[in-house]
Amino acid sequence: MIPKIGVCYYPEHWPEDIWAEDAARMVETGITWVRIGEFAWSRLEPAPGTFDWGWLDRAIEVLGKAGLQVVLGTPTATPPRWMIDKQPDMLAIDARGHPRKFGSRRHYCFSHLGYREESRRITQLMAERYGKNPCIQAWQTDNEYACHDTTVSYSPAAASGFRDWLAQRYQSTDALNRAWGNVFWSMEYDDFADIDPPNLTVTEANHPHQLAFARYSSDQVIAFNRVQCDEIRKYSDAPIIHNFMGGEVSFDHFALSRDLDITSWDSYPIGFLSDRITATPDFKAQFLRQGHPDNQAFHHDIYRAAGAMRTGDAPAHGRWWVMEQQPGPVNWAPWNPAPLPGMCRLWAWEAIAHGAECVSYFRWRQAPFAQEQMHAGLLRPDSEAAPALGEAAQVAREISAMGDVTAAAAPVGLVLDYDSIWAWRAQPQGADFDGFNLAFAAYSALRRSGLSIDILHPDTADLSPYKLVLAPGLLTLSEPLRTALDAYGGIALIGPRSDTKTGELSIPLPMGPNVPGLDVTAILSESIPPIADVPLDGGGRFIRWFEHLEGTADVRRKTVAGQPAIIGGAHLRYLAGWPDPDTFAAIIRDLCAEVGLEALDLPDGLRLRDTATQRFYINYAAEPVTWDGITIGGADVAWRPRT
């Protein structure tokens, strides 16, 4: 596969007479894909039933004539103002019961069937009109589902949809009461109609009630998206993509990806480090202008796995893109520093090394107006080149020189489960316990050892391609995974906090984990505040979380106090706590030594990624580093053929 460079473009923001020049400059930069349309509803349908397709027809023609391939977005993330008059109760309602009003974007409730029909209608009109247009080579549904915390809504539509969903899932209120343990505090129901979404309760709502609402809400996003995919496929054979948002896990991205031909995600490394990544102030200062050295790769691997959901024939190796790549300072994080020179090239190459078919920069020209006027583009508002333009052009030139990039098989698998993340968000038990962060901590430890990693769906039934598998924080192990573990010949490190609950977020009896061939029980769990830790015998420490384990399995590591820290046999092990980053990396190196994998101890900021033919050296540090006999500049990337 020859990777491509793309850009996000908003013809409706610019006078028509500059479109052709913009398109020519894109082509000159080496760009081949351009995404348009995803926020343009008010210009396509200025009043209900009154359409203006002319400008979009012409924009597509101009871009197509220049030789660009177009990704056309459905505009459903931005319903126009008139929509609120047409569907007055379509606004999402927040957890405090307040409507999320018009005046920005994503102001709709996924459960609102009237709005779902409006979204189907506009999608159908676009698909009918452009489905056979040769310039339209891909579609994007909506934009960043869940962005701005929009998966969950507590509207009347959501309440009524939730009750139907519960009735279908549990069949009787008796079954629901039993599953949720509603005898506790006299919370029993005798009619589904009495069950509300779990907001505005006096103290925390029952955890399974919260988890059920998270599951219901995720299902609504998937149903909403499916309506658009079905509509597009009636009129077009072009692949359908959605641009997932980095760090956003409030719906099941694997499940939604079953309806997509290609997955993609939006990568804002500096914004994410500032806004949503837990790290020490020193670490944040060190990578202020580069982003977390593992966060992008983690997401690349997630979407490579999600991209395989529809075809299912190449687990962990599906089709995926970066649909939006940060080009300079963004506007939305608490602080918005500029990237170091070189980072807009490094990020693109890192994505390519992980198998991205396209890296598309957001956006072509910085808008001089509205909410994102402080957000950089490849061009400045005055159309002069911004720093990222040259870096994008360099990537395009380098791609032509390199040619084919083929993904390599990764030796390590890491299981990721959205449902478990929601479960622990409902019941964190410690203020800083987060299932996504735990998976990321495991990923980061693997990356520091120089390993290439596949992210695995929780129903993965065959672990044989991997020498090492990590399964942290899984609410329960699925039956396929349990069977796969039973047959597994490598080493699987399960836990912490895995298989210790039922699927309804209660404690199973016998208590978990209940993994065949691993006699261990977590008899008590502690959460540990940042002021304390659990030191391990021989060095290292657990932070945040520690389970007291009992069982006959071999104790392989102990805490200083003599309690089991890692326990298990030749193939299946259980990890009792959340290791700090250095401890986690050391644990990984020990496991690698056992399974015969080369594990490195990479310098801060240097990361490796193998493709079938190349080894990439990606240096997130600001200073040069020498490794394997080559010197990689600060904020720079190098590669050479694999030996």
Ligand code: GAL
């Ligand atoms: C993304 C979004 C884009 C734009 C961008 C700014 O989350 O999809 O439309 O807002 O952020 O960084």
